[in-house]
Amino acid sequence: MEIIANIYDKDLNNVGYLYNVSELVRTHKYREPGKFSMRLPASAGDVGLMMTGFIIVFSDDTKEGYLIETVEPSEDYPNVAEIAGRDLRAVFAMRIIQNMTVDGSMSNRMWWMIHNHAVAPSDSNRALPFVQDLDRSPVGDDIGPAANQQLTGKNLLTALTDTIGQDAYGWRCDLNLSEKTITPVFYRGTDRTKTVLFDDVLCTMDSCDYTRDVSKYCNVATVAGEGEGSARKYAGIDITGTASGTFTGFNRRELFVDARDLQSETEDTNGNKTTMSDADYTRVLQTRGLEKLKENDVETKLELSVNEAYLTYDEDYTLGDVVSFANHRQIGITGTARVTSVQIDGVGAEKTVKPEFEVLTIEVGTEVLE
CATH class of the missing domain: 3.55.50.10 (Baseplate protein-like domains)
Structure with missing residues (x-):
C-alpha cells in the first residue's frame, strides 16, 4: 500500500504531492498534538513543496492534517530530506x-x-x-x-x-x-474492556513493559498566591479536589506551589480592571494546585507489543478507548487502561503498531494498586 503525501499551502490550496515516502512514522495522541516524521528523495521540485508551515495530508486519512515544522537533509543518505511536524492542534501554539x-x-x-x-x-x-x-x-x-x-x-x-x-x-x-x-x-473514547483484551496467553500481545514510579508523587498542595508576609494569600487542595485534604501519615505527600503570578485584580486590553471575590480567587489558586499535583502524579507507563493479526488499531480499538490487559508470563499483572498514544511505523503489511496507555486499574498478583 503506497501512501501519497498531499501538500497544501497556508491558504489550504493543494500545491502538489510527495511520493517515494520511506520511514514514515506517525504518532497519534489523545490529549496533545501527535507528530509525524518521514524521509524522501530531495529533488529540486520536492524541496519547493516541503515548506515549513505548509500542511501535509496523507492519502489514507484526509481528515488529519500535519504542520510541516522541520525540513533538513539526511545525515545518513545523500539527496534525501527528513521532514517532521505535528498535527493541526499545533496551530494553537501560535x-x-x-x-x-x-x-x-x-x-x-x-x-x-x-x-x-x-x-x-x-x-x-x-x-x-x-x-x-x-x-x-x-x-x-x-x-x-x-x-x-x-x-x-x-x-x-x-x-x-x-x-x-x-x-x-x-x-x-x-x-x-x-x-x-x-x-x-x-x-x-469507548469502554471496550469486555471486547478488547491484550493478553500474552491469548497471543493478542507479544510483550509488555510496565513501570511505576512514585518518587515525585505528591497528593496535597499548599498554594501561595499574591501578597507579602502575613498578608500573603494561601489555599489548600488535595488530588481528590478536597480543600482540607484527606490524606494522613505516610499516605500524605505535600507540595508547595508558588503562584504569585495569579492576581485577584486583572486588567483587560482596554485598561478595565476587575477584582475577584475571595472565594473566586481561592478557586483560582486551587486550580493551579491541582495542575501541579497532576504534574507530580504517580508515573505509570504501559507499553504493549500488540499482535495486529488479532486486535487491529482503528478497527478493534482507537485513541481514548478503555481496554483490558493481562500479562501472565512476565510480571503477572492484569487491569484496565486508556489508549493515550499510538505510534505507527510504516504502512500496509509491514507496519508496526505501538500503543501507550494510561493505567486506570491494575492488580499485581492479589494486590490492587491505586
Missing part, C-alpha cells in the same frame, strides 16, 4: 492568552479559550485561519470538572492541554479540505 480568567466546566473553558483567542478575538489579526469553534457534540456542551482558571500570558495550546489534563476526555482537529475548515473536536 497564540497566547492575552487576558482571561475563565470559569465553568472543562469543555466550556476550552470553548471560550478557542473562541476568544483563535476564532473571534477582539483583534481580528489574531484569528487563526480556518479554525472553527470547539465541537462538543460528541459528548455534550457542559462536560468535565468545573474550575476557575487565570490564564493571562499562557500559551493557548499549553492552556488547552493543561485544562483537559488527565480526565477521561480527549480532543483532536478535524480537517475538511472541501469546506476549508479546521474544527477542534472534544470527545471521549
